Amino acid sequence: MNMITRKWLPLCVLSMLVAVGSQAAEPWRRHTVDDTSRGADGVRLADVNGDGHHDITTAWEEGGVIRVYLNPGPKKTKQPWPLVTVGKVKSPEDAVFADLDGDGAVDVVSSCEGGNRTMFVHWAPKEKERYLDAQAWTTEPIPATSKKQSWMYAVPMDIDGENGLDLVVSSKGRGSSVGWLQAPKDPRKLADWKYHKLYSAGWIMSLERDDIDGDGDDDVVVSDRRGRNSGILWLENPGAKAAASGSTWKENRFGPKGGEVMFLDVADVDKDGRKDVLAALKGNTVQMYFRPKDNVRKHWPTHRFKVSGGGIGNAKAVRAGDIDGDGRQDIVYTCEGATGTREGVFWLSYAKSSRDAKWQRHSISGPKGSKFDHLKLLDLDADGDLDVLTCEERANLGVFWYENPTK
Numbered sequence: 001m002n003m004i005t006r007k008w009l010p011l012c013v014l015s016m017l018v019a020v021g022s023q024a025a026e027p028w029r030r031h032t033v034d035d036t037s038r039g040a041d042g043v044r045l046a047d048v049n050g051d052g053h054h055d056i057t058t059a060w061e062e063g064g065v066i067r068v069y070l071n072p073g074p075k076k077t078k079q080p081w082p083l084v085t086v087g088k089v090k091s092p093e094d095a096v097f098a099d100l101d102g103d104g105a106v107d108v109v110s111s112c113e114g115g116n117r118t119m120f121v122h123w124a125p126k127e128k129e130r131y132l133d134a135q136a137w138t139t140e141p142i143p144a145t146s147k148k149q150s151w152m153y154a155v156p157m158d159i160d161g162e163n164g165l166d167l168v169v170s171s172k173g174r175g176s177s178v179g180w181l182q183a184p185k186d187p188r189k190l191a192d193w194k195y196h197k198l199y200s201a202g203w204i205m206s207l208e209r210d211d212i213d214g215d216g217d218d219d220v221v222v223s224d225r226r227g228r229n230s231g232i233l234w235l236e237n238p239g240a241k242a243a244a245s246g247s248t249w250k251e252n253r254f255g256p257k258g259g260e261v262m263f264l265d266v267a268d269v270d271k272d273g274r275k276d277v278l279a280a281l282k283g284n285t286v287q288m289y290f291r292p293k294d295n296v297r298k299h300w301p302t303h304r305f306k307v308s309g310g311g312i313g314n315a316k317a318v319r320a321g322d323i324d325g326d327g328r329q330d331i332v333y334t335c336e337g338a339t340g341t342r343e344g345v346f347w348l349s350y351a352k353s354s355r356d357a358k359w360q361r362h363s364i365s366g367p368k369g370s371k372f373d374h375l376k377l378l379d380l381d382a383d384g385d386l387d388v389l390t391c392e393e394r395a396n397l398g399v400f401w402y403e404n405p406t407k
Contacts, residue, residue, distance in 0.1 A: 043058055086137045153204060167181040235250070265320055267320035317375055343367060
């Protein structure tokens with residue numbers, strides 16, 4: 001066997017294994033961003049320093065800290081990233097970037113459950129050179145949320161066309177809801193922020209922005225995990241003036257109520273030029289709603305399939321993207337309860353159509369890790385394929401990304 005054959009045979013074998021979805025395929029390489037606290041719970045992205053790279057903010061639930069990670073660029077992403085602890089709060093469930101005061105320094109908003117039940121703003125320093133200086137950040141509670149609900153997830157969004165960004169917020173448990181926090185003239189005066197309820201919830205897992213009805217403003221796509229209203233829905237934005245005056249947001253269902261819905265994604269799954277909605281359901285089922293050509297307010301055409309085979313955890317999140325570069329939309333899937341030899345992160349591909357009854361499963365994580373969360377797909381090493389960024393709570397893998405071996 002000549003040297004060229006020796007050099008390329010392992011890559012060829014690996015490519016064949018990925019293509020056929022063999023469960024014997026090696027897990028993807030995992031690169032740690034940070035594993036120095038406990039209970040990493042979510043990854044949210046923004047380019048906070050304008051260098052063209054996605055930075056990360058994460059809430060560490062058990063560790064009680066909110067952190068920001070600055071992307072060091074493709075050549076250094078496989079090393080731990082520069083970080084700053086922007087605030088310390090109890091039981092944080094979510095953290096998201098948002099320049100609330102419009103000063104150009106990107107702040108962070110955290111949502112807390114447990115006994116805290118309060119949302120906080122972590123104000124970024126105006127001096128760019130101090131962004132990684134923990135002492136330059138300040139943390140303040142939002143009084144309208146204080147001890148009110150078990151806050152789960154927030155999305156920055158200019159709803160009323162005034163005073164910069166508002167916040168769409170959500171919660172779980174008794175008295176839970178989806179609502180929005182209206183920014184006052186001076187966003188720094190947190191006592192002046194006002195809460196407006198939009199929807200009575202059971203346990204909100206996802207909020208995603210998308211102009212579902214095509215009228216020029218973003219609606220809110222919701223997955224509600226439990227209760228009499230469980231399922232997947234969208235709240236129809238009435239427009240800036242109507243929202244500011246207190247108009248209701250019409251509740252529209254993609255399909256019937258029911259099912260324990262986890263995280264969702266909005267993406268063009270069937271590549272017809274129209275965004276669809278997909279979600280992970282307990283029972284390791286993927287639920288897909290395909291956007292109709294005409295009336296989006298009626299139930300959408302539905303396809304559901306169960307993830308085949310054993311040896312995996314329980315459904316947590318899905319995200320659509322072309323993982324193997326064949327031009328088709330694949331699905332990356334994360335799990336919780338992936339104990340022992342069970343796998344917690346893998347990807348799914350179809351043979352003929354996105355409506356196939358069975359999708360092929362391919363390894364990503366192997367057995368390491370237990371409770372994974374929602375995920376992002378992006379090319380972190382700039383090699384032309386989509387990598388998988390996520391986090392893990394129980395085995396303390398922290399915040400990390402899996403390197404796609406396709407290229």
